[in-house]
Every structure is written in structure tokens, then in C-alpha cells.
Amino acid sequence: MKKLLLAAMAAMSVTPPAAAAALSDAIRADMPQLMTLYRDLHANPELSMQEVRTPAKLAAEMRKLGFEVTEHVGKTGVVAVMKNGPGPVLLIRADMDALPVAEQTGLPFASKVIGKLPDGKETPVMHACGHDTHITTWLATGRRLAAMKDQWSGTVVMVLQPGEELVMGAKAMLDDGLFTRFPKPDYLLAFHDSAQLPAGLIGVPTGYALANVDTVNIHVKGRGGHGASPQTTKDPIVLASRIVVALQTLVSRENDPLEPAVVTVGSFHAGAKSNIIPDKAELALTVRSYSPETRKILLDGIRRIARGEAIAAGLSEDLMPVVEIEQPSADATFNTSPFSDHLRQLFAGHFGAERVTQPRPIMAAEDFSRFWLADKTKQSTIFWVVGVRKAKWDAAKGDMTKLPSLHSPFWAPEAETVISTATEAMTVAALDILKKS
Numbered sequence: 435m436k437k438l439l440l441a442a443m444a445a446m447s448v449t450p451p452a453a454a455a456a457l458s459d460a461i462r463a464d465m466p467q468l469m470t471l472y473r474d475l476h477a478n479p480e481l482s483m484q485e486v487r488t489p490a491k492l493a494a495e496m497r498k499l500g501f502e503v504t505e506h507v508g509k510t511g512v513v514a515v516m517k518n519g520p521g522p523v524l525l526i527r528a529d530m531d532a533l534p535v536a537e538q539t540g541l542p543f544a545s546k547v548i549g550k551l552p553d554g555k556e557t558p559v560m561h562a563c564g565h566d567t568h569i570t571t572w573l574a575t576g577r578r579l580a581a582m583k584d585q586w587s588g589t590v591v592m593v594l595q596p597g598e599e600l601v602m603g604a605k606a607m608l609d610d611g612l613f614t615r616f617p618k619p620d621y622l623l624a625f626h627d628s629a630q631l632p633a634g635l636i637g638v639p640t641g642y643a644l645a646n647v648d649t650v651n652i653h654v655k656g657r658g659g660h661g662a663s664p665q666t667t668k669d670p671i672v673l674a675s676r677i678v679v680a681l682q683t684l685v686s687r688e689n690d691p692l693e694p695a696v697v698t699v700g701s702f703h704a705g706a707k708s709n710i711i712p713d714k715a716e717l718a719l720t721v722r723s724y725s726p727e728t729r730k731i732l733l734d735g736i737r738r739i740a741r742g743e744a745i746a747a748g749l750s751e752d753l754m755p756v757v758e759i760e761q762p763s764a765d766a767t768f769n770t771s772p773f774s775d776h777l778r779q780l781f782a783g784h785f786g787a788e789r790v791t792q793p794r795p796i797m798a799a800e801d802f803s804r805f806w807l808a809d810k811t812k813q814s815t816i817f818w819v820v821g822v823r824k825a826k827w828d829a830a831k832g833d834m835t836k837l838p839s840l841h842s843p844f845w846a847p848e849a850e851t852v853i854s855t856a857t858e859a860m861t862v863a864a865l866d867i868l869k870k871s
């Protein structure tokens with residue numbers, strides 16, 4: 435299988451100019467309808483694992499195209515399969531959830547939706563990560579592949595995934611039989627919109643694309659008392675402060691300098707009044723890495739430092755800090771070679787080399803990683819399609835601090851460019867992977 439794959443990938447295929455122009459024309463003709471869908475999705479975002487309207491709407495569209503559609507896979511996910519003769523199985527995934535963010539883009543179709551968090555609290559909801567561009571591209575790619583059935587052979591498994599923002603949805607779909615109830619994929623493909631560089635550029639990383647992300651809570655205990663009598667207490671604020679400082683040595687002293695790692699203490703809460711020594715302090719950390727080895731050094735180190743500092747502070751065994759790693763945590767997303775290198779060349783051949791880059795990995799996370807981790811013999815790639823309006827990029831002169839990032843209430847991608855570029859890239863990739871022999 436691997437030899438065959440390498441041979442197939444070595445034979446670089448570039449879409450013939452007439453076929454490429456026909457594909458661009460077909461996508462352009464579909465754009466008015468797609469933008470209507472995009473605006474509707476943007477105005478009606480749904481929180482993670484609460485997606486109802488979105489999957490129902492998209493499932494109906496995919497059924498009309500001739501896909502065999504199964505709903506409610508992993509609670510709210512959709513799987514749409516098209517079998518079209520012998521050949522490999524290609525999984526194309528789009529995530530569909532939105533975020534608890536109050537939109538401030540000023541767009542005429544901005545979201546006014548109020549949703550409910552799992553704890554029952556009300557929150558404004560917004561597609562602040564651009565998953566509405568992913569969903570629209572997913573349908574647009576389905577349309578192209580259905581219309582071009584005579585030009586490919588194999589099976590397409592289109593996956594509309596819930597709950598990416600909570601890194602829960604991919605696992606929910608796998609646990610619900612994604613790889614056993616449906617054709618098992620040989621290739622895994624996804625894209626994410628990007629808030630770096632001008633719109634229309636495509637980035638295809640090779641190797642690690644996104645990081646391991648662990649949220650770690652440290653419950654520091656102490657013995658409270660009067661602020662005037664510290665000798666009768668065990669001050670958890672001083673202990674937690676020492677833990678925060680000691681944690682800085684994990685990356686600077688224990689980690690291989692050539693292995694990326696982040697340990698950030700983002701939250702430190704303790705005490706209520708100036709003259710009371712409290713009996714606890716709470717720390718919350720984000721811990722990021724790529725390799726499993728680095729991840730282990732960091733997580734083991736956090737446990738050891740918390741305990742070691744507590745011992746040094748003279749705390750008894752029953753008052754040792756409790757270190758808790760929140761679940762689910764996110765595993766690093768890996769783009770395999772030769773697949774990702776091949777796609778980069780394929781896109782450069784199709785769109786022109788000036789529109790395609792090989793970006794560095796980023797320290798954010800995705801649960802697309804889980805599909806490949808479930809079977810590492812497969813080939814997998816996630817790529818970026820940039821959505822920053824050219825005028826805004828030029829005005830910012832490349833200064834990222836002047837531009838909204840993903841998850842910002844101001845993130846308003848140039849959706850038409852993202853959707854048309856991503857649809858074209860997805861379709862070109864699918865036609866290449868599933869080319870008739």
C-alpha cells in the first residue's frame with residue numbers, strides 16, 4: 435500500500451488548464467448560492483455538541499446530491515458517503531460548531547443568537563473561528579464531486595463534525611463507529627480558515643501542524659489564619675507563587691531547546707481580604723507541546739514541582755497540592771508525508787506557486803488529530819486557507835497585533851475567497867487522490 439502510494443504521489447499530476455478553468459467556472463457559478471448559505475449559517479451559529487439546525491440542513495442538501503447520509507453520528511455529526519467504483523477511500527471533514535463570543539463585526543448578517551453553555555448560563559454565540567466557511571466549503575465540494583462523478587473512482591466519506599472547540603466531536607464520532615459503520619478511509623483531509631497573511635493563500639504544513647494542548651489545574655492547599663500571625667499558618671499564596679516561578683524552569687531548564695513547549699499560568703486565584711491568610715489557592719495552566727516525549731516531561735514536571743514545593747513549605751501529606759489534567763485534552767495534529775508534500779505541489783501546480791506556502795506549525799489545537807491517531811497507517815493532512823482582506827492586511831503592514839485573530843469578536847474573513855479557494859483545493863485534491871487508473 436505504502437509503495438503504491440509513493441509511486442502514485444511521485445507521478446505529479448497537474449490539472450490540465452481546460453479542466454482547471456472548468457472547475458473554477460463551476461465554483462464561481464455556485465458562489466451566489468453558497469454565499470446565501472454562508473450568511474445563513476453565520477447568522478445562526480450553534481454551540482459545541484448542540485448543533486441541530488446546521489446538520490439537519492446540510493444532511494438534506496447532501497441527500498439531494500445522491501450521497502448516502504447518516505445523521506446523529508457522535509450525537510450531532512453527519513456522515514455522507516458516495517461510492518463511485520473501485521479505488522481509495524477519502525474522508526473530508528468539516529467542523530461545524532461556534533463559540534460563546536458576542537459578535538462585534540458589524541456585518542449585516544452578524545449573529546444575534548443567545549445560546550446556553552453546559553452549565554446553563556446564557557451566552558451570545560458567534561462563528562468566531564470561521565467554521566461556517568468550512569461547512570459551506572464541505573457542501574460546495576460535495577456538489578462538485580457529485581457533478582464530476584465521471585472523472586473519479588473510489589469512495590468519498592464526507593464528515594460534518596460537531597464539538598471541535600471542546601475537542602470532543604471527533605472522539606464522539608469515532609466512538610460511534612465512524613471507522614466501522616462506514617468505509618474506512620485511506621486518506622484524511624480537512625482545512626481551517628486562517629487569520630494570517632492575505633486572503634486566498636494556501637498553507638500546507640508537513641509534520642506537526644497543531645499542538646498537544648493540556649489544561650492543568652493545580653489546587654494548592656494551606657492552613658489559613660490571621661494575616662498578623664503567619665507563623666500559625668501555611669500560606670498557600672506564597673506556596674502557589676513559588677510553584678509558578680519554579681514552573682518557569684520546565685521549558686528553560688528541562689526541555690530540549692529544539693523541542694517547542696509552552697507552560698503558561700493563565701489564572702491565579704486566592705484569598706478574599708488583606709489580613710486573612712486563606713486555606714487554598716487555585717492555579718490554571720495551559721501546557722502545549724508537539725511530541726509525546728515533551729508533553730510527558732512537562733506534565734510529569736508540573737506534578738513533581740507542585741509536590742516538591744509543598745514539601746519544601748512544610749505541608750503535611752494530606753495538604754499536598756492536587757494536580758488535575760482536564761479532559762478531554764487535545765493531541766497534536768500531524769500531517770503525514772508524502773501526502774502533505776504532494777498536496778502542496780499539487781496546489782502550487784493548480785493555483786500558482788505564489789499562492790501556496792509551507793507554514794510553520796502553530797501552538798493551537800484541533801481534534802482532527804484523532805482521526806489519524808486512531809490509525810496511523812493512513813495519510814492525513816489539514817491545510818490553511820487565509821481569509822484576511824487584502825486591504826486590511828496591507829493597512830496592518832503584516833503587524834498581527836493590528837488584526838483580529840481567530841476567536842476574536844471582530845473576525846470577519848473574506849468568506850467568498852476562503853470558500854471558493856478551499857472548494858477548489860478540496861476538489862482538486864479529491865480528483866487527484868481518486869483519479870481513475
Ligand SMILES: [Zn+2]
Nearest residue numbers: 563565598626
Ligand atoms: Zn476552528
Ligand SMILES: [Zn+2]
Nearest residue numbers: 563599840841
Ligand atoms: Zn476555534
